[in-house]
Amino acid sequence: MADELYLENIDEFVTDQNRVVTYKWLSYTLGVHVNQAKQMLYDYVERKRKENSGAQLHVTYLVAGNLLQNGHMCHKVAVVREDKLEAMKSKLSTIASVHVYSIQKALLKDSSPLYNTDYDIVKTNLHNCSKFSAIHCDAAVPRMPPDIPRAQTSLQGSSQRENDTGAPSAPAVNGHGPPAAKHPSQQHKGIMGMFAAKAASKPQDTNKETKAEASGVSTASSKPPTKNNIINNFFGKAAMNKLKVNPVPEQPKEEKEVVKPSVAVAEPESSPNPVVEKPGKRTESARIQQKDRKSKTKHVDRSDNEEERDPENAKRKRKRIKQLQSDSSDEEADIPPPPTPEEEKAPSPPPVTALKTELEPATMEVSAGGRKRKRKRVLKSKMFIDEEEGCMVTEKVYESESCTDSEEEFPKPKPPAAHKQPVLPMKKEPKEERKSLKKGAAPANRANKQVSIMGFFHKK
Amino acid sequence: MFSEQVAPTAQGLLGPPSAQPPTFPRVPVLGYSDCSGPFRLGERSFGRQYAHVYAVRLAGMRPTLGNDAVLRKLSELQVGEKCCVVGTLLLQPSILQEISEEHNLVPQPPLPKYIQPSDELILEDELQRIKLEGAIDVQRLVTGTIVAVYGSEQDDGRFLVEDHCFADLPPPLPWNGPTSDRFVLLASGLGLGSGSGEALLSTQLLVDVVTGQLGAEGEQSCAAHISRVILAGNLLSQNTQSRDTINKAKYLTKKTQAASVEAVKMLDEILLQLCTSVPVDVMPGEFDPTNYTLPQQPLHRCMLPLASPYATLHLVTNPYQANLDGVRFLGTSGQNVSDIFKYSSMDDYLEILEWTLLAGHISPTAPDTLGCYPFYKSDPFILTECPHVYFCGNAPRFQSKLLQGAEGQRVLLVTVPDFSTTQTACLVNLRNLTCQPITFSGFGDEDED
Numbered sequence: 001m002a003d004e005l006y007l008e009n010i011d012e013f014v015t016d017q018n019r020v021v022t023y024k025w026l027s028y029t030l031g032v033h034v035n036q037a038k039q040m041l042y043d044y045v046e047r048k049r050k051e052n053s054g055a056q057l058h059v060t061y062l063v064a065g066n067l068l069q070n071g072h073m074c075h076k077v078a079v080v081r082e083d084k085l086e087a088m089k090s091k092l093s094t095i096a097s098v099h100v101y102s103i104q105k106a107l108l109k110d111s112s113p114l115y116n117t118d119y120d121i122v123k124t125n126l127h128n129c130s131k132f133s134a135i136h137c138d139a140a141v142p143r144m145p146p147d148i149p150r151a152q153t154s155l156q157g158s159s160q161r162e163n164d165t166g167a168p169s170a171p172a173v174n175g176h177g178p179p180a181a182k183h184p185s186q187q188h189k190g191i192m193g194m195f196a197a198k199a200a201s202k203p204q205d206t207n208k209e210t211k212a213e214a215s216g217v218s219t220a221s222s223k224p225p226t227k228n229n230i231i232n233n234f235f236g237k238a239a240m241n242k243l244k245v246n247p248v249p250e251q252p253k254e255e256k257e258v259v260k261p262s263v264a265v266a267e268p269e270s271s272p273n274p275v276v277e278k279p280g281k282r283t284e285s286a287r288i289q290q291k292d293r294k295s296k297t298k299h300v301d302r303s304d305n306e307e308e309r310d311p312e313n314a315k316r317k318r319k320r321i322k323q324l325q326s327d328s329s330d331e332e333a334d335i336p337p338p339p340t341p342e343e344e345k346a347p348s349p350p351p352v353t354a355l356k357t358e359l360e361p362a363t364m365e366v367s368a369g370g371r372k373r374k375r376k377r378v379l380k381s382k383m384f385i386d387e388e389e390g391c392m393v394t395e396k397v398y399e400s401e402s403c404t405d406s407e408e409e410f411p412k413p414k415p416p417a418a419h420k421q422p423v424l425p426m427k428k429e430p431k432e433e434r435k436s437l438k439k440g441a442a443p444a445n446r447a448n449k450q451v452s453i454m455g456f457f458h459k460k
Numbered sequence: 461m462f463s464e465q466v467a468p469t470a471q472g473l474l475g476p477p478s479a480q481p482p483t484f485p486r487v488p489v490l491g492y493s494d495c496s497g498p499f500r501l502g503e504r505s506f507g508r509q510y511a512h513v514y515a516v517r518l519a520g521m522r523p524t525l526g527n528d529a530v531l532r533k534l535s536e537l538q539v540g541e542k543c544c545v546v547g548t549l550l551l552q553p554s555i556l557q558e559i560s561e562e563h564n565l566v567p568q569p570p571l572p573k574y575i576q577p578s579d580e581l582i583l584e585d586e587l588q589r590i591k592l593e594g595a596i597d598v599q600r601l602v603t604g605t606i607v608a609v610y611g612s613e614q615d616d617g618r619f620l621v622e623d624h625c626f627a628d629l630p631p632p633l634p635w636n637g638p639t640s641d642r643f644v645l646l647a648s649g650l651g652l653g654s655g656s657g658e659a660l661l662s663t664q665l666l667v668d669v670v671t672g673q674l675g676a677e678g679e680q681s682c683a684a685h686i687s688r689v690i691l692a693g694n695l696l697s698q699n700t701q702s703r704d705t706i707n708k709a710k711y712l713t714k715k716t717q718a719a720s721v722e723a724v725k726m727l728d729e730i731l732l733q734l735c736t737s738v739p740v741d742v743m744p745g746e747f748d749p750t751n752y753t754l755p756q757q758p759l760h761r762c763m764l765p766l767a768s769p770y771a772t773l774h775l776v777t778n779p780y781q782a783n784l785d786g787v788r789f790l791g792t793s794g795q796n797v798s799d800i801f802k803y804s805s806m807d808d809y810l811e812i813l814e815w816t817l818l819a820g821h822i823s824p825t826a827p828d829t830l831g832c833y834p835f836y837k838s839d840p841f842i843l844t845e846c847p848h849v850y851f852c853g854n855a856p857r858f859q860s861k862l863l864q865g866a867e868g869q870r871v872l873l874v875t876v877p878d879f880s881t882t883q884t885a886c887l888v889n890l891r892n893l894t895c896q897p898i899t900f901s902g903f904g905d906e907d908e909d
Binding site: 024027034035060097099118134136 | 901
């Protein structure tokens, strides 16, 4: 019977999933009128208590009514726990309404879980937040239809259904509005994917790293993973510093993406790897889709590779902004930044820095022993337009490893000194320099200062 | 107002689900016209001096004052003659503060009140000024008020005041109010971005009551009679101001995002929920991202991408004046009243509100102590018509009073409390010009209230 169905649903939500079930949450989840949801909750409580008087159910109620306060007849609306219900009712001179507000298994200390539940469910349903309400307003129609899909898509984030309806009509109208709005939704997935990929790849890479070091074998296999580590270093550091748009970390990031599929092709070594690649591929395809619809591109005059990468850069930039903005928010947790990237970012810098330090001595000992060991970092010259400075930037990301660990910080001290170099004009982002300088300088100083200077001259 | 009608159905939702729960249509807006035209700035040129403001203010208000007795200009005064002079009040503050600034002493901390017994009153008209003394309370009055004083000039050049009067209530407006119960919800000081969780739940409860999600059927049907919501300023909290970033080095703050960005996103979501259900007027306040000087211009709709497509969202100026369902509303976000509070001995926000109405000017202290645009053609803050509802936002507590005027004016004065601290909003019933506060609370700690 349909009636029993909702009872079962509520039962499942409360006991199995251990949720805080508010009337609003239930109304959106089951798609019913709010009043029906309230009545359903009440019914469930009654039945459950009749069946099993020891049921572990805590109920909060909403009480509203008149209260004489400060000489005024004040209308009070309060959410109270069950044990305070009667006390509140007795304080009010007239009771306007009483109904169940929420049911949960655990006793709530304060009302913030209630707020968070409601906030989350409203956030995912923002476009029809008055659908199940008891008041319907005729005047509340959006002025311009194209704005609805824009509002929808920018909010829906992970939910797919609205995107389908909204997406086709949106692109034509508002220039970069709808595609930009859609980007964040997909980019979230992309970012999550990348974070998941990165987190998964890191332990993987660590294993490969140590193996490679121990064996001293320089195969193509260990090359990308180590590069991934360094890339991850940049990426983690960048995220932690909450920097604004920085195309350079995105270069390595995307490099990792580009590399990872190739790695997958080269050698599906162990199980994490395919898992890593799948999100990578998914984000790639998502990005390629995005690229078609992207109407705003600041990058002109590129080579093929760059063309493909640069819109992605810009998109990545937007992704970055969105990601960083949500991360850099100092406000409280009711703004839900994607929790997963945060968690994954937090563990990422410590292992990243650990990796970094262990890379340093590794290169050191190898270089001391001779020039046999090849650091699998490929020197890649990337050209892109740097919006900040309005110029074309060619950048050397990694040195090929004929030299010592000084190579690592070698590219970085170089740019500040080498602005006049005609061959390879390198102008890195100042943050990038500082970051990498900081990172590279610290282990380098520990290691061998003289060596680094020599390396500088050799490089020249 | 709310509760008596709904009591019978109060417990109606404590039962098994009914088949078809009722949906109540929101009462349609009978008539709305925005009269805040004078408060919108067209071209903004700050090249003029502020003296023009006072000149037009005096010129605008002179006709309303003092017709009975002999009216003189200051330049025509003769010693010993009883006459009436109309001019602008100037409160001369004690000079200690100025001295300390000059000599770079430790600056005085911001005080709640800046009055001192040694202040003096000076009356100034178009050409001259004269010191006042006598039956006039120096502490109560603020700079910029247009006043008519009756008395005579003394030998020492001071004017001995025997009586004074203000412009008094402006002429009344015809009453076209609704015949059935209609409510307007006034709220201010939502204070988003402050990081306080308790206030957020109360804000959510407020939105839920207005949109008809909360409450039993009776309450929801009553809530359907709320025809409008006015948010009177300070939607963002003071914490979002991030003033200290100005003092920090640029490289430290370059990459951080202003706290107000997240707060505005929250505001956008809340407004979206409200706009899908009820017309909303959003006034900017002291901490909101708009210009500082009065009249504050509306928030820009690009900040509210989710809510701005809705025709029910109105971004309006501060001060705000409009005809809602035949009732004239006039109100500010509270900067004018709090400024007068600082420079006068009056302590009660309601008293100050009433006083501004009697003085015929919304904000006499602008531009002296309150930022103001340098008007030169006309002063839009002069009250030319008597509103039916006169409110100010961000007051410390809720107060309301129905004022009756000599010419049949009826004004409901409301001080709208700051929601982030009091969790209280106001419901004004347009039919009979009464006001009821509505308080929200969750449960946090163990206290009852």
